[in-house]
Amino acid sequence: ASRSTSSENGHVHLLNDAARGIRGERVPVWFMRQAGRSLPEYRKLRENTNMLDACLTPELAAEITMQPVRRHGVDGAVFFSDIVIPLKIAGIDVDIKPGVGPVFGRPVQSAADITELTSHTLEDSPEIREAIGICVQELDVPVLGFGGAPFTLAAYMVEGRPSRDHLGARALMHADPASWDRLMTWAADITGRFLEIQIEAGASVVQLFDSWAGSLSVADYESKVLPYSKLALERATVPTIHFGTGTSLFLEQMASCADVLGVDYRMPLDEVARRVPGKPLQGNIDPALLAAPWSVLEEHIDAVLAAGRAAPSHILNLGHGVPPTTDPDVLTRIVSYVKQTL
Numbered sequence: 079a080s081r082s083t084s085s086e087n088g089h090v091h092l093l094n095d096a097a098r099g100i101r102g103e104r105v106p107v108w109f110m111r112q113a114g115r116s117l118p119e120y121r122k123l124r125e126n127t128n129m130l131d132a133c134l135t136p137e138l139a140a141e142i143t144m145q146p147v148r149r150h151g152v153d154g155a156v157f158f159s160d161i162v163i164p165l166k167i168a169g170i171d172v173d174i175k176p177g178v179g180p181v182f183g184r185p186v187q188s189a190a191d192i193t194e195l196t197s198h199t200l201e202d203s204p205e206i207r208e209a210i211g212i213c214v215q216e217l218d219v220p221v222l223g224f225g226g227a228p229f230t231l232a233a234y235m236v237e238g239r240p241s242r243d244h245l246g247a248r249a250l251m252h253a254d255p256a257s258w259d260r261l262m263t264w265a266a267d268i269t270g271r272f273l274e275i276q277i278e279a280g281a282s283v284v285q286l287f288d289s290w291a292g293s294l295s296v297a298d299y300e301s302k303v304l305p306y307s308k309l310a311l312e313r314a315t316v317p318t319i320h321f322g323t324g325t326s327l328f329l330e331q332m333a334s335c336a337d338v339l340g341v342d343y344r345m346p347l348d349e350v351a352r353r354v355p356g357k358p359l360q361g362n363i364d365p366a367l368l369a370a371p372w373s374v375l376e377e378h379i380d381a382v383l384a385a386g387r388a389a390p391s392h393i394l395n396l397g398h399g400v401p402p403t404t405d406p407d408v409l410t411r412i413v414s415y416v417k418q419t420l
């Protein structure tokens with residue numbers, strides 16, 4: 079009776095299979111940012127603990143990772159952590175400010191700043207190993223690991239905080255190409271190591287988030303960003319998902335270095351499938367529609383699923399993270415809809 083819905087239905091391998099291009103009896107579903115603020119049980123657990131401490135307390139991180147699996151019956155458990163956690167473990171002065179995002183003690187801008195930064199290394203993390211170990215042992219669904227892509231990490235580190243156009247990072251890559259190479263090589267190494275640790279601990283799929291790559295030109299993406307995302311993804315020994323937002327100008331390039339292309343909500347999956355033939359796709363319910371009447375959302379889900387049939391396999395997800403204000407029952411309803419109708 080304590081077994082998950084997934085196991086009862088014999089769907090343990092749906093997500094791992096889909097990530098390898100194998101279409102199972104139905105489309106697997108999970109949600110980016112499923113672990114977190116949309117859940118009252120999350121807010122309760124987090125009451126007296128700041129974000130980064132919660133990520134580094136194994137029992138807490140494991141419990142938060144498992145909450146959405148229990149509540150929604152999703153087919154995968156994305157590890158509760160953050161893209162800046164490997165930086166924190168490496169001793170970088172970084173915090174996550176509620177309502178703001180990652181904030182650094184000192185922005186990384188000059189060649190000397192980058193020399194200081196790159197003296198930090200990530201060897202190992204017993205906390206992460208333990209947290210993922212608990213999840214793998216307790217859950218019947220795969221645990222997804224993740225990391226921030228080098229550019230998205232650099233966009234935060236150069237500005238020292240969230241920014242709109244990531245001008246600092248986009249200027250640095252041209253103003254001082256040698257420093258940019260050192261910064262990006264270091265970021266690829268640290269996020270690659272973070273992926274490795276999660277995989278060694280039992281994560282069976284990993285996703286690289288390049289949330290801010292949409293600010294780049296095609297030329298800059300190809301020459302100044304993609305090589306480093308490749309370096310990070312090459313460290314993974316399990317299927318990889320490469321996700322960006324606003325990246326429709328260079329989907330082919332993003333798809334070239336991962337097993338699955340994660341697609342945001344801006345372009346229908348059948349159009350993407352024509353651009354990257356043979357590539358498994360993940361996505362792309364528009365998060366804005368989570369707040370629409372069910373009939374509207376249902377029609378949208380049907381369209382996403384129909385468009386996803388153009389790909390060899392499809393992992394149903396949102397086109398970006400769950401908005402904090404989302405009614406969790408809507409997510410549960412999506413999961414049961416997918417399980418019933420397919």
Ligand code: CP3
Pocket residue numbers: 109110111112113114115124129156157158159160161162174175176177178179180224230287289399
């Ligand atoms: O997907 C999941 O459920 C797993 C956990 C996860 C978090 N962050 C937890 C988190 C994942 C995969 C991330 C990745 C992440 N972190 C990204 C890439 C994905 C994306 O959304 O584009 C980025 C850009 C970050 C950096 C970051 N961390 C931001 C922008 C914020 C929000 C700041 C705010 O309060 O508005 C965070 C904090 C954060 N990371 C929270 C969670 C649950 C909120 C912390 C809280 O509860 O206050």
